[in-house]
Amino acid sequence: MNDEQLLRYSRHLLLDDLGVEGQERILAGHALVVGAGGLGSPVAYYLATAGVGRLTLVDHDEVDLTNLQRQIIHDMSRLGRPKAESAATTIAAINPDVRVRPVVRRADEALLSELVAEADVVLDCTDNFATRQAINRACVQHRKPLVAGAAIRFDGQVSVYDTRQPQAPCYACVFPPDQQVDEVxxxxxxxxxxxxGIIGTVQAAEALKLLAGVGSSLAGRLQMLDARSMEWSEIRIGRHAGCSVCAAWRETPHLVTTS
Incomplete structure (x- = not known):
């Protein structure tokens, strides 16, 4: 780290669990953020301010006035601009050392397989079930930890799906792809x-911990928030031996592709 970085990240360096080595791992890290909206906004903000070396932001949508109630990485001057590019502009103003790659494309299977393979951690900040399943499949295939969040109305949830851990579930273990889902x-x-903001900030914290190699992640635990009463609840979740997504990959490690 140079002198400016030592000053910028000094409050991290003071943390015994993180310190210089942890911060250097963050600086060398590459996070893939899928979705630059409500969840993606705080995620991208905090990953950038913390100094994640590379950020890849994927979103095919454009900034709309209705987004500005919660998507804090955008502003009035960006209406009509691609969200990924708008977010990259904001990040550049906060921390120009972060290398940001905005990808203005729909997150399909081929794109996700390519981008997940390059990343160290993946953050699902999307709002539809099919894309969540596609992200999970790519993370399982490439053995990359997935930090997934969701928020609707006053209800939020967040967890980490890390199949590098033998007993940790993938997203499909908990939410099977063939189940009937009412899209909200x-x-x-x-x-x-x-x-x-609350859920996205937790996602950013989990990703930073994974990159820095500190603490314990939410793998195997699903946390849920009822913001009406501001009450958190947690359930333990485990891998499903018959999971249609991760079971075969766990049994045939020679097929796994890593970056």
Missing amino acids: RCATMGVFAPLV
Whole structure:
């Protein structure tokens, strides 16, 4: 680290669990953030301020006035601009040392496989079930930890799915891809603005811990927040031996592709 970085990240360096070595791992890290909206905004903000070396931001959508109630990485001057590019502009103003790659494309299977393979940690900040499953499949295939969050109305949830741990579930172990899901979107159901900030900040914290190699992650634990009463609850979650996504990959490690 240079003198400016020692000053910028000094409050991290004072933490015994993190220190210089942990901060250097963050600086060398590469995070893939899928979704630059309500959850992606605080995620990208905190990863950037903490000094994550590379950020890849994927979002095919454009900034709309209705987004600004909660998507704090965008502003009025960016209306109509691609969200990924808008977020990259904000990050550059906060921490120009972070190398940001905005990807203005829909996150399909081929793109996700390519981008996940390059990343050290993946953050799911999307709002639809099919994309969540596609992200999970890519993370399982490439053995990359997935930090997944969700928020709708006053309800949020967050967990880490890290199949590098033998007993940790993947996302599909907990939410099978063939289950019937009623898609709920902010556009029709609404969302409490600070809720996405709370969940997104937890996602950023989990990603930073994974990159720095400190603490213990939420792998195997699903945390849920009821923002009406501001009460957290937690359930233990385990791998499903018959999971249609991760079972085969666990049994045939020679097929796993790593970056």
